[in-house]
Amino acid sequence: NAGVMQNPRHLVRRRGQEARLRCSPMKGHSHVYWYRQLPEEGLKFMVYLQKENIIDESGMPKERFSAEFPKEGPSILRIQQVVRGDSAAYFCASSPPGGTGNQPQHFGDGTRLSIL
Amino acid sequence: QQQVKQSPQSLIVQKGGIPIINCAYENTAFDYFPWYQQFPGKGPALLIAIRPDVSEKKEGRFTISFNKSAKQFSLHIMDSQPGDSATYFCAGNSGTYKYIFGTGTRLKVLA
Numbered sequence: 001n002a003g004v005m006q007n008p009r010h011l012v013r014r015r016g017q018e019a020r021l022r023c024s025p026m027k028g029h030s031h032v033y034w035y036r037q038l039p040e041e042g043l044k045f046m047v048y049l050q051k052e053n054i055i056d057e058s059g060m061p062k063e064r065f066s067a068e069f070p071k072e073g074p075s076i077l078r079i080q081q082v083v084r085g086d087s088a089a090y091f092c093a094s095s096p097p098g099g100t101g102n103q104p105q106h107f108g109d110g111t112r113l114s115i116l
Numbered sequence: 117q118q119q120v121k122q123s124p125q126s127l128i129v130q131k132g133g134i135p136i137i138n139c140a141y142e143n144t145a146f147d148y149f150p151w152y153q154q155f156p157g158k159g160p161a162l163l164i165a166i167r168p169d170v171s172e173k174k175e176g177r178f179t180i181s182f183n184k185s186a187k188q189f190s191l192h193i194m195d196s197q198p199g200d201s202a203t204y205f206c207a208g209n210s211g212t213y214k215y216i217f218g219t220g221t222r223l224k225v226l227a
Contacts, residue, residue: 004159033213040125042205042217043160056213091159095213104150105215107159 002027004094004108005074012114019079019086021111025094032075033105034060034067037089049075079113087115118143120208122218129196130226137191137221139206144187146208150215151180151191154203163204164191196225 005024013019025032031050035043045059049069060067064082069075079086089112093105121140129135139149148167152160166173166180166189173180177194193200206218 006159031213040219042120042122042207042219043215044217045214048213093159103213104162104165105213107152107161109157109159 004029004092004106006092006108006111008111009109010112010114012116013082014116015083016081019082019113021077021079021090021092021113022074023077023092023094023108024074025092026096026106028096029094029106030097031095031103032069033093033095034075034077035091035093037091037110039088043091046077082113082115084115087113089113118216120206120216120218122206122221124221125219126222126224128224128226131197133196133225135193135196135200135223135225137204137206137223138188139190139218140186140188141208141216142187143208143210143216145210146216147211148209149180149182149189150207150209151178152205152207152217154205154220156202160205193223196223198225198227201225 034046037043047060047067048056064080066078089110091110093107095103095105150165151163153163154160164175164178168184179192182189201224203220203222205220207215
């Protein structure tokens with residue numbers, strides 16, 4: 001009866017390194033969303049994926065950030081050449097198939113990324 | 117046009133008090149307004165939601181009041197308890213997958 005699983009829970013990287021954040025959606029869910037939360041701010045939409053497809057990446061920075069949701073395995077949010085400004089909590093959410101309008105999105109507990 | 121403005125940023129009440137958190141939106145296409153509760157170190161969890169065809173919705177001690185003409189909605193927590201201490205986010209949705217979140221209200225209920 002697992003919910004949305006994210007790992008690692010905490011990740012520390014030095015400037016210039018790569019960060020990989022993983023998300024396994026709830027059982028039966030095929031839609032995955034990534035959000036970023038900065039201190040004292042709400043969640044900001046980054047990207048929406050279905051299996052093997054990026055549906056909307058309008059909230060993702062054009063450079064250094066990429067996301068995938070392969071046929072097998074978790075969704076991955078990848079940040080290359082991290083900078084201090086990438087420090088944030090990154091949340092993954094999922095929803096079931098069959099349309100996304102007003103579908104409640106179930107959130108994981110996030111990955112707290114710290115850049116030294 | 118896409119913003120959801122939330123206030124106050126933080127709130128402290130005594131146990132048994134009724135904290136009220138307010139949100140205002142601009143996008144008239146929004147037709148679904150959820151509230152999320154987030155405890156430290158955890159992800160947001162859906163608490164209660166309302167659609168604009170009703171002016172009020174209650175679930176247990178949580179009530180949403182909705183004013184369509186003013187484009188405002190608020191969360192009331194009756195008989196608040198220390199266990200309600202958390203950050204609360206409002207959001208707006210226009211029938212798509214995109215939720216626009218407010219900036220959050222950090223609530224502390226004193227014992």
